[in-house]
Amino acid sequence: MARLAGLLALTAALVAGATPAVCLAGKAPPKPPVDAAPPSAAQIDQAVKDLAEYQLGKPASPLDTITSAVRAAGTDAAARKGLALKLVTILDGAATADAKRFVCRTLRQIGGAESVGALAKLLADEQLSHMARYALEPMEDPSAGAALRDALGKVKGKTLVGVVNSLGARRDSAAVAQIAALIGDADADVAEAALAALGRIGSAGAVDAIGKAQGLSATRAAVAVDALLACAERLAADGSKDAAVGIYRSLLDRPGSIKLTRLAALRGLSAVAADQAVPALLGALSSDDPTTSAAAMQMARELPGEAATKALIELAAKSAPARQAAVIEALGLRGDVAAYATVKAAATSADASVRAAGLRALGGVGSAADVTLLAEAAAQSTGPVREAARSALERLRGETVDAAIIALAQNSRPAIQAQAVQAISARNLKTAAPVLAQLAESPDAALRIEAIKALGMIGDDKSLPAVLKVVAGAKEDSDRDAAAAAAIAIYRRCADKQAASGAIVAALSANDPAARRALLRLCGQIGGAKPLAALRAGIKDTDASVRDAATRALADFPEAEAMPDLLAAAKGATEAAHQTLALRGYVRLAGLMKTRQPDERVAAYEQAMGLAKRNEEKWLVLSGLSACPTAKAIKLVASCIGQAGLTEEASVAAVKIGRALGAKGGNDVREAMEAVVQSSKNQQTVGEAKDIIKGLGSTAPKI
Numbered sequence: 001m002a003r004l005a006g007l008l009a010l011t012a013a014l015v016a017g018a019t020p021a022v023c024l025a026g027k028a029p030p031k032p033p034v035d036a037a038p039p040s041a042a043q044i045d046q047a048v049k050d051l052a053e054y055q056l057g058k059p060a061s062p063l064d065t066i067t068s069a070v071r072a073a074g075t076d077a078a079a080r081k082g083l084a085l086k087l088v089t090i091l092d093g094a095a096t097a098d099a100k101r102f103v104c105r106t107l108r109q110i111g112g113a114e115s116v117g118a119l120a121k122l123l124a125d126e127q128l129s130h131m132a133r134y135a136l137e138p139m140e141d142p143s144a145g146a147a148l149r150d151a152l153g154k155v156k157g158k159t160l161v162g163v164v165n166s167l168g169a170r171r172d173s174a175a176v177a178q179i180a181a182l183i184g185d186a187d188a189d190v191a192e193a194a195l196a197a198l199g200r201i202g203s204a205g206a207v208d209a210i211g212k213a214q215g216l217s218a219t220r221a222a223v224a225v226d227a228l229l230a231c232a233e234r235l236a237a238d239g240s241k242d243a244a245v246g247i248y249r250s251l252l253d254r255p256g257s258i259k260l261t262r263l264a265a266l267r268g269l270s271a272v273a274a275d276q277a278v279p280a281l282l283g284a285l286s287s288d289d290p291t292t293s294a295a296a297m298q299m300a301r302e303l304p305g306e307a308a309t310k311a312l313i314e315l316a317a318k319s320a321p322a323r324q325a326a327v328i329e330a331l332g333l334r335g336d337v338a339a340y341a342t343v344k345a346a347a348t349s350a351d352a353s354v355r356a357a358g359l360r361a362l363g364g365v366g367s368a369a370d371v372t373l374l375a376e377a378a379a380q381s382t383g384p385v386r387e388a389a390r391s392a393l394e395r396l397r398g399e400t401v402d403a404a405i406i407a408l409a410q411n412s413r414p415a416i417q418a419q420a421v422q423a424i425s426a427r428n429l430k431t432a433a434p435v436l437a438q439l440a441e442s443p444d445a446a447l448r449i450e451a452i453k454a455l456g457m458i459g460d461d462k463s464l465p466a467v468l469k470v471v472a473g474a475k476e477d478s479d480r481d482a483a484a485a486a487a488i489a490i491y492r493r494c495a496d497k498q499a500a501s502g503a504i505v506a507a508l509s510a511n512d513p514a515a516r517r518a519l520l521r522l523c524g525q526i527g528g529a530k531p532l533a534a535l536r537a538g539i540k541d542t543d544a545s546v547r548d549a550a551t552r553a554l555a556d557f558p559e560a561e562a563m564p565d566l567l568a569a570a571k572g573a574t575e576a577a578h579q580t581l582a583l584r585g586y587v588r589l590a591g592l593m594k595t596r597q598p599d600e601r602v603a604a605y606e607q608a609m610g611l612a613k614r615n616e617e618k619w620l621v622l623s624g625l626s627a628c629p630t631a632k633a634i635k636l637v638a639s640c641i642g643q644a645g646l647t648e649e650a651s652v653a654a655v656k657i658g659r660a661l662g663a664k665g666g667n668d669v670r671e672a673m674e675a676v677v678q679s680s681k682n683q684q685t686v687g688e689a690k691d692i693i694k695g696l697g698s699t700a701p702k703i
Helices: 004-015 041-051 061-073 077-092 097-110 113-122 129-136 142-151 157-170 173-180 188-201 204-212 218-237 241-253 259-272 274-285 290-302 306-318 321-334 337-346 352-365 368-380 383-395 401-410 414-427 430-439 445-458 461-473 477-493 497-509 513-526 529-538 544-555 560-572 576-590 598-611 615-625 631-638 647-679 683-696
Strands: none
Touching (some): 041 061, 041 077, 041 097, 061 097, 077 097, 077 113, 113 129, 129 142, 142 157, 142 173, 157 173, 157 188, 173 204, 188 204, 188 218, 204 218, 204 241, 218 241, 218 259, 241 259, 259 274, 259 290, 274 290, 274 306, 274 321, 306 321, 306 337, 321 352, 337 352, 352 368, 352 383, 368 383, 368 401, 383 414, 401 414, 401 430, 414 430, 414 445, 430 461, 445 461, 445 477, 461 477, 461 513, 477 497, 477 513, 497 513, 497 529, 513 529, 513 544, 529 560, 544 560, 544 576, 560 576, 560 598, 576 598, 598 615, 615 631, 615 647, 631 647, 647 683
């Protein structure tokens, strides 16, 4: 439970004006250079004198000088005190409010007992009280606390709330009695700030004062409870464990405590005295309220100690299936092997929810001895039970677990082996790659697929031949497709890409057209000289399906070196589909020629435009040209304006190029924009073209 007192204290502080320091003090003056010479005594005196008239927005040179003096004083107590005494005169004099705020901010850094008197006088000032408190709060000198305590009887409203907050921040135990007297104040903000401050002080006296508060409203009662929780946290942190336990137990046992209060107390007790929290925790676990039981379950997972494990084991034994499953889950997450027998028994329960919980929990408390049980459960079950068993296989820990999983993958029924293979992949057991390579040739289809997929996940250079062998020799398309996907995954991890691509190309010697098609598709994805040469040969293959695959793979080739081949394929294609594929691949690669001169890219697009037969292909070319801000590009684009089906796309491309060229595009840009204005039906495009024309002026040079 987020402690309400913390929120209320923050709210009260904001209401009282206790905003962050940077806001309280105004904009901080710029820091002088670190290597600037320290100001002289005369310069400091003049700065203090000038400071009295400082206002935000005016030259900050006095602030800069004083800031430099503070830096120069460093840890020299005498220098700091001397500077503080000079600044105190600003607080006592007729200085501006901005000057006094700056002084308060500075005294927070260097002030001590010599500053307290002047700061105390500001505590009753509604405009400056928050800055005075800002300076006093961190001061170690007892007089700072005394000044704040003295102000309690002199201020009211928001200012009083602020003073109470400051005393709480100082953990001023001497102020407990005075603050406690404010719990019944008619001003709700004051009363709630008092309770919150007592919680921050966290002393035995503060606890007693909160406990004695009577007749509180519902809101104040909630703040009081939160204050007690804060006291308990403080006491525990200070080493007063028994006192903290007493508070937590009192809140747990208090009649009428709300659910969140009990849960917060239970969490606190669990952290401070785990053994004492067990009975209450078990009660919460048995609650019919979902929020309570869920929170208790989380605590049960975190609660340390054998006593907690034993209690949970006992609770599991006497709980109904739904509750038993939750307790078993908690035992697994605790990872305490003392719960092993209970967890393993649950893993064979007739109730599916309990069984799933037991199997999942074995992942936390089980060992290599449970590998077979988990694999069998995963193979023989469905739904949550199967997922629980698989999850446990992935999470099992122990020196011999990996070896047991690999051994199971080698020697068992295919269904069990497949589960072991999945675990090998999930656990990233790279040493199992040779075993997977053998299983990739298993007569069992499901096991083959799992082994191939696993090789794709964990295989390296040495595994590539195994998956390529499957690609080349597979009888089923599913095997071949899985092996091709694995080959690409492995290739991307290979250290020697050239050797790996060579192996893929070498596998093309397979006689089966289906194998050649799959391998050519791989060549289209990996790039390189050898794969490109293989694709060139594939386009001339005697098998029509292989030629088709080669053309499609060439269109997907990732490197610009394929552009001449694609251009040739587009020119010589006998099938419309192949011509379109080649042309699209060519245009795509032209767009990747970022390191080439723009005119080279434009020339490539020009060739593509000459070959394009369908408007869709021409649109692709126009889109590419729009990224080439040259005179040649805008002329080529402009030539398409007015052609059926191309006007709007060409107009958009022309505007983009024209905007990039601007006035240096001269009459070429002007003519293109005029064509847009005359032909385009898109008002936005026309408007942009007109704007470009206006920007050209009347004497733009032609390039």
